[in-house]
Amino acid sequence: MKKRQFLNDLFFTSRFFIYWGLLTLIFLVTYFIPQFIVVGRSLLAFFTLLTLLDFILLFFSGKSISVKRSVPDMFSLAEENPVSIQVRSGFSIPLTASVIDELPVQFQKRDFILACALVPSNTHEIGYQLTPTIRGEYKFGDIHIYVSTALRLVQRRFTASEEKTIKVYPSFLQLRKFQIKAIPDMNASEGGRRSFRRGLSTEFDHIKEYTRGDDARTINWKASARRSQLMINSFMDEKSQQVYCLIDKGRLMKMPFDQLSLLDYSINAALMFSYVALQKDDKIGLMTFGEKVDDVLQPSKSKKQFNVVMEMLYKQDTRFLESNYADLYAVVNKRAGQRSLMLLFTNFETYTGFERQLPYLRSINHKHLLCVVLFENTEVSVRHSSISDSMEDIYINTIADKFVYEKKMIVKELQKNGILVIYTPPSKLTLNVVNKYLELKARQFI
Numbered sequence: 071m072k073k074r075q076f077l078n079d080l081f082f083t084s085r086f087f088i089y090w091g092l093l094t095l096i097f098l099v100t101y102f103i104p105q106f107i108v109v110g111r112s113l114l115a116f117f118t119l120l121t122l123l124d125f126i127l128l129f130f131s132g133k134s135i136s137v138k139r140s141v142p143d144m145f146s147l148a149e150e151n152p153v154s155i156q157v158r159s160g161f162s163i164p165l166t167a168s169v170i171d172e173l174p175v176q177f178q179k180r181d182f183i184l185a186c187a188l189v190p191s192n193t194h195e196i197g198y199q200l201t202p203t204i205r206g207e208y209k210f211g212d213i214h215i216y217v218s219t220a221l222r223l224v225q226r227r228f229t230a231s232e233e234k235t236i237k238v239y240p241s242f243l244q245l246r247k248f249q250i251k252a253i254p255d256m257n258a259s260e261g262g263r264r265s266f267r268r269g270l271s272t273e274f275d276h277i278k279e280y281t282r283g284d285d286a287r288t289i290n291w292k293a294s295a296r297r298s299q300l301m302i303n304s305f306m307d308e309k310s311q312q313v314y315c316l317i318d319k320g321r322l323m324k325m326p327f328d329q330l331s332l333l334d335y336s337i338n339a340a341l342m343f344s345y346v347a348l349q350k351d352d353k354i355g356l357m358t359f360g361e362k363v364d365d366v367l368q369p370s371k372s373k374k375q376f377n378v379v380m381e382m383l384y385k386q387d388t389r390f391l392e393s394n395y396a397d398l399y400a401v402v403n404k405r406a407g408q409r410s411l412m413l414l415f416t417n418f419e420t421y422t423g424f425e426r427q428l429p430y431l432r433s434i435n436h437k438h439l440l441c442v443v444l445f446e447n448t449e450v451s452v453r454h455s456s457i458s459d460s461m462e463d464i465y466i467n468t469i470a471d472k473f474v475y476e477k478k479m480i481v482k483e484l485q486k487n488g489i490l491v492i493y494t495p496p497s498k499l500t501l502n503v504v505n506k507y508l509e510l511k512a513r514q515f516i
Contacts, residue, residue: 080125081225083218089117121223128219128226133160135188137213137230139171145208145238147338148330150199155213157196159188165217168225169196172211176204188217202238203329205337205384210234239384240334240341277301311352311516312369312410313507314438315340316402319360319386320393322417325445327496332445336415337383339443339500343413344379346504350511355406356382361391363401369410395430402434411516412440413503419447421476424483432487439516441490443503444481448495450474 093113100106136158145151159165169184177200184196202208215228277293280300293301317340323333344354353369356379365382393416402412412434418424434440453470456463477493484491490510494502510516 079227079229080129081216081227083222083225086121086223089223093117120221124219124221124224127163128217128224131161133162135159135161135167135215135217135228137169137215137228137232139210139213139232139234141210141234141236143236145200145202145236147202147205147238147241147334149241150201152197153200154195154197155184156193157186157188157215158193159190159217161188161217162190163219164189165219166222167218168216170214170216172213173200174208174210176202176206176208203334205238205240205334205386208236208238210236237384239380241338276304278304310371312355312406312408313347313352313516314355314357314369314402314406314410314412315343316398316412316414316416317356317358317383317386318393318414318416319358319364319388320416321388321390322393322419323415324388324390325417325447327448330496331388332417332496333386333388335445335496335499336443337386339503340413340415341380341383342500343503343507344376346507348373348376352516354379355410357398357401357405358382358386359393359398359401360389361394362397363394366401366405368405393427395427399430399433403437406438410438411507411510412438413443413507414440415443417445418480419473419476421479424480428483428487431484431489435487435489439490439510441492441506441510442484443492443494443499444477445499446477446493446495447473448497 093110096106096110096113100110138156140154140156142151153171155169155171157167157169165188167186167188169186171182171184173179173182184198186194186196188194211233213230213232215230216225217228218225277290278301280289280294280302284302288302288304290301290303317333317336319333323331323336325332327335340356344356347354348371351371353371354375355369356365356367357363358365365386367378367382406412414431414434418427431440431442450470450473453467454474456467458464458467481491481493490506492502492506
């Protein structure tokens with residue numbers, strides 16, 4: 071707590087100004103009615119004594135107020151993050167306190183005040199929630215507490231130096247939603263049995279006797295000849311496959327939906343997807359690009375990879391330039407050696423803009439398994455399905471119809487070229503991406 075300063079820490083309440091305003095009014099009345107002078111002088115002495123008493127109780131008692139803020143080291147984007155303030159009063163009388171916490175400038179809250187009653191020699195905890203909508207570093211400032219006695223004529227300010235900088239990461243609090251879905255298979259070293267399927271995966275598990283209903287294509291003829299009975303090969307789900315998240319940071323990803331940009335939704339989904347893929351023993355890589363490729367993270371299935379992905383994603387931001395798919399193709403062709411799943415988070419609003427990038431998407435898909443994530447403009451879709459009542463509405467709906475039609479043409483053209491597509495509203499992006507990945511794993515596409 072900072073050193074006591076009488077003048078700097080002294081503040082008068084609204085009650086003080088009301089009382090002394092009434093007293094001034096009484097003295098004005100005495101100009102016309104001299105008999106009121108006695109009443110005025112008596113009230114002046116009374117209010118003066120009350121003010122002095124209130125001042126002495128707050129500034130000359132030798133007591134103080136201790137304050138501490140409890141805040142996580144990192145916040146989750148677009149989620150409610152808890153913050154608490156512990157206030158302990160060393161005074162021997164009850165006090166009323168107004169707590170002003172200097173919040174980071176990103177929240178733009180200039181009237182954030184918390185009220186509480188302080189019991190003598192007791193700790194009072196005040197909790198509140200903060201929901202950040204921008205990734206990056208957030209800096210908390212000091213905590214100011216204005217305390218007053220039951221008289222409420224004078225306030226004393228206590229200031230605690232509680233400056234702290236925290237990082238706002240993509241929405242890691244959503245990880246618990248996917249923990250059950252992403253439970254990895256137990257391996258033999260842990261005492262469990264490995265799960266396998268009768269598909270044509272390339273990861274061999276063991277040879278077993280043929281039973282009715284098994285796939286005849288998996289018959290091992292050499293083993294059958296040796297054993298004089300039909301034997302088949304059993305295969306496990308392939309693991310340690312390379313999976314890349316390609317995140318577009320171009321100008322179209324700046325479009326906002328529910329206080330978040332499309333880039334924010336993409337980063338949240340990429341984080342959840344990376345978590346699930348690592349649980350499935352796949353290798354996770356990451357590329358971000360705008361007018362050029364900025365960040366490249368080589369695939370790995372290390373448990374530390376998730377922290378590296380999170381550290382890379384929290385500081386990403388959109389640009390106002392056209393995305394360079396030619397540079398993306400060159401880097402993918404150079405850095406991604408083996409066939410991988412490429413999950414591309416991007417957005418196209420016009421068919422003309424899409425046509426310019428289609429050759430690069432086809433080239434990437436020729437060597438890898440490309441899945442393009444496109445965003446549905448929900449506001450345009452609502453407008454498209456609305457009923458027109460006026461000429462202005464007809465004009466607006468016609469424009470909306472054009473946008474919806476071009477989006478459908480983009481999806482159709484991607485599918486025509488053998489490219490997987492996820493066309494989803496921003497709010498359902500994370501769930502649809504994770505489900506698509508699990509579907510591809512189940513169907514052994516990767």
